[in-house]
Amino acid sequence: MSAPPLRTVTTRTPASVAVPAPRPAVPRPAGRPASGGRLRWSRLLPLLAAVALLTRLPSFLRQVWSPDEGYLATQARMLAAGGSLYDTVVDRKPPLLPWLYQGAFALFGDDSLLPLRVAAVFAQFATAALLAAVALHRWGPRAGWAAGVLFLLVSLGLNPQDTQAATFEVFILPFTVAAVRCAERRHWAAAGLCVAAAALTKQTGGAVLLPVLWLLWRQTAPGRRAPAVRRTACGLVLPVLGAALATEPSGFLFWTVTGSGEYASFTGSEMHVLLRAVASAMLLSGAAIGLLAALAEAGRRASSGCPAAGGRAPDLWLWLVASAVAVAAGFHFFGHYYLQLVPPLVLLGTAALAALPPVRAVRRALTTVVPCLAFLVWGLLAPRPELDHARQVAAAVRARTPAGARVFIWGMHPEQYWLAGRTPASRYLTAGLLTNFSGGRDGPRVGEKYAVRGGWAAFHEEMRTGPPELIVDDSRGKPYAPERVPPLRSLLRARYEPVATVDGAVLYGPRKG
Numbered sequence: 001m002s003a004p005p006l007r008t009v010t011t012r013t014p015a016s017v018a019v020p021a022p023r024p025a026v027p028r029p030a031g032r033p034a035s036g037g038r039l040r041w042s043r044l045l046p047l048l049a050a051v052a053l054l055t056r057l058p059s060f061l062r063q064v065w066s067p068d069e070g071y072l073a074t075q076a077r078m079l080a081a082g083g084s085l086y087d088t089v090v091d092r093k094p095p096l097l098p099w100l101y102q103g104a105f106a107l108f109g110d111d112s113l114l115p116l117r118v119a120a121v122f123a124q125f126a127t128a129a130l131l132a133a134v135a136l137h138r139w140g141p142r143a144g145w146a147a148g149v150l151f152l153l154v155s156l157g158l159n160p161q162d163t164q165a166a167t168f169e170v171f172i173l174p175f176t177v178a179a180v181r182c183a184e185r186r187h188w189a190a191a192g193l194c195v196a197a198a199a200l201t202k203q204t205g206g207a208v209l210l211p212v213l214w215l216l217w218r219q220t221a222p223g224r225r226a227p228a229v230r231r232t233a234c235g236l237v238l239p240v241l242g243a244a245l246a247t248e249p250s251g252f253l254f255w256t257v258t259g260s261g262e263y264a265s266f267t268g269s270e271m272h273v274l275l276r277a278v279a280s281a282m283l284l285s286g287a288a289i290g291l292l293a294a295l296a297e298a299g300r301r302a303s304s305g306c307p308a309a310g311g312r313a314p315d316l317w318l319w320l321v322a323s324a325v326a327v328a329a330g331f332h333f334f335g336h337y338y339l340q341l342v343p344p345l346v347l348l349g350t351a352a353l354a355a356l357p358p359v360r361a362v363r364r365a366l367t368t369v370v371p372c373l374a375f376l377v378w379g380l381l382a383p384r385p386e387l388d389h390a391r392q393v394a395a396a397v398r399a400r401t402p403a404g405a406r407v408f409i410w411g412m413h414p415e416q417y418w419l420a421g422r423t424p425a426s427r428y429l430t431a432g433l434l435t436n437f438s439g440g441r442d443g444p445r446v447g448e449k450y451a452v453r454g455g456w457a458a459f460h461e462e463m464r465t466g467p468p469e470l471i472v473d474d475s476r477g478k479p480y481a482p483e484r485v486p487p488l489r490s491l492l493r494a495r496y497e498p499v500a501t502v503d504g505a506v507l508y509g510p511r512k513g
Contacts, residue, residue: 039141044132044148051152052125058164058379059117063419064387065165066336069113070415071429072167076101077110077417078424086251090427092260094200095243095252097168116166123171128152130177131343137184138313139354146365147350150291153372154342157287158280160379162335169339172198172205177343179208180319183215188228191216192235199236200243203256204326204340209236211319211344218315259452263330263436277333284338287375290367291349297360298352313351320344332438386413389503393472394419396502400509401470408463410488411474411505412437425468426459434459435480446479448487456487463491471496471508 064070075089079102083089091098104115128148136144156163179194191212198205212232220228244252285292323344327337353361390413397407397420406425409416414429432438436450448456471492475481482489496508 039132039136039144044145045129048128048132048148048152049125051149052121052128055152055156055376056117056121056124056164058160058376058382059120059166060114061380062164062384062387064113064390064415066161066167067413067415067430068167068336069116069165070390070413070418072097072101073105073110073113073418074414074424074429076105080105080110081423083427085247086255087248088427090251090255090433091429092255092263093168093202094256095247096197096200097171097202100171113166120166120170123174124152124155126174127177127343130174130181131346134177134181134184134347135350139351143350143354146353147346150350150365150368151342151346153368154284154288154291154346155339156372156375156379157284158335158338158375159283160375160382162280163339163375164379165336167336168202169336172201173339173343175201176205176208176340179212180215180315183212184219184315186219186228188216188231189235192232192237193239194235195232196236196239200239204329204337207322207326207340208319210322211315214315214318254453260330263432263438273331273333276335277328280333280335280338283335284341286371288342288345288349288368289371290364290369291345291352293367294349294352294356294361294364297364298355301355313348316344316348316351320348387415389413389505390416390419392503393474393505396500396505396507397422397470397472400499400507405469406466407470407472408468409472409474410480410482411472411476412478413474416472416474425466426462428455428459431475431478431480435485437478437480448485460487467495467510469510472505473508474505476504 059065064073071091075083075091075098078089079085079098085095085098089098100119101116104119108115128151131151132144132148135147175194175198179191179198182188182191182194195206195209195212198208216228216232217225320341323340326340327333353364356364393409393413394416397409397416401407401422403421405422407417407420407422408425410431412430412432414424417424417429428434434451434455435446435448437446473482473492482492492508495511497511498506499509500507
């Protein structure tokens with residue numbers, strides 16, 4: 001009698017044992033625990049939109065928040081009047097944000113920054129939603145909720161002038177987070193495109209390329225890395241080349257890369273700059289105190305053998321370090337530079353919260369809410385002496401010149417051109433471009449010889465071919481005062497005379513006779 005045929009026996013894994021899904025040769029950068037539910041985007045997105053609007057509410061209460069806004073608004077008007085970027089309209093920044101301002105003014109008029117304020121709200125909302133998506137992918141739904149909301153709160157944690165202005169850092173953040181999100185999903189061309197968009201908004205946005213390349217290396221099998229690198233490079237390089245060709249290639253290269261050597265020097269007012277660096281770091285640390293405490297506690301638990309989600313995300317640490325280098329680039333440490341630290345810091349803090357017991361995680365998260373609400377109140381009640389001064393000067397310029405008049409304002413507040421509604425007589429909208437003065441730098445590297453290359457020759461030609469109907473000396477005792485800048489002093493003595501003084505600013509009209 002023959003034996004019965006053998007039957008294949010299939011064994012089932014108990015439900016309590018997790019069976020990993022098929023993975024590529026290289027694992028994902030961070031594990032994701034059991035989610036315990038699904039993230040309901042239909043609930044989260046309206047919440048993020050409401051919190052984004054709440055945290056940006058102070059921005060709608062002031063006509064201009066910072067000189068950067070004034071510079072961009074004045075640039076946009078000059079471009080609309082036929083100016084050429086990196087030729088007759090210049091700045092050390094890439095072109096995307098000047099173009100955004102120009103487009104907003106073309107659609108909605110150039111008398112208000114309200115459209116840009118709304119765009120900044122959308123940028124914050126987009127950044128929060130993308131961070132929620134990254135956290136959801138890595139640590140589950142609760143982490144998604146935490147990352148989105150905490151980002152919006154921690155983003156308040158600096159001087160309101162730095163957080164509420166619709167300027168460069170606010171608009172690079174969604175691109176940087178999108179680059180990381182695309183990279184972790186292996187969309188390499190899209191990741192490169194997002195890095196390019198961040199760098200074309202502000203050069204330091206390109207720092208996110210480092211975590212993107214780390215993810216590419218970790219998630220791509222050795223035989224597929226070369227095609228992935230090519231796709232990333234195409235996504236990155238082609239938009240930059242397009243921007244250069246759309247402006248003026250040599251001017252684009254000079255103003256965005258090679259022409260800022262003196263500006264990026266550490267020499268001059270070192271103590272002032274270091275104090276600013278420490279003050280901004282302390283402000284942001286105060287806003288993120290709960291996340292920093294969670295990171296410290298998760299680190300202690302990891303050293304004793306407990307899991308620490310943040311430790312399994314080296315790409316996030318690399319992102320944070322690259323962003324810190326970007327903050328330090330140029331050695332100015334303005335407060336708004338620190339906004340670039342917030343997305344990776346929030347993700348690392350969210351990972352740390354996910355590694356803590358639920359009660360302690362909630363307590364740490366709530367610790368962050370209170371100081372951030374204090375920053376919101378600060379933004380609502382912040383004094384505005386420089387805006388009041390700019391308005392007084394602008395009113396005096398309007399009163400002494402006809403519409404369409406060309407004027408030249410020697411100072412660091414280009415918003416005065418925009419508020420006055422008058423055409424700049426020079427492409428150099430701040431004294432900093434012709435003296436290297438910036439952010440309180442008053443050391444030995446301020447003066448005529450530290451101007452951008454070719455600056456004074458171009459300035460003299462502007463004054464010869466289109467002399468301004470009014471010159472405003474708004475130096476108010478700063479190191480770039482005309483008596484310390486011989487070319488300007490000679491121009492004023494030869495062709496102009498004082499006609500009025502407004503809140504410390506001296507107005508000069510053409511010399512009679």
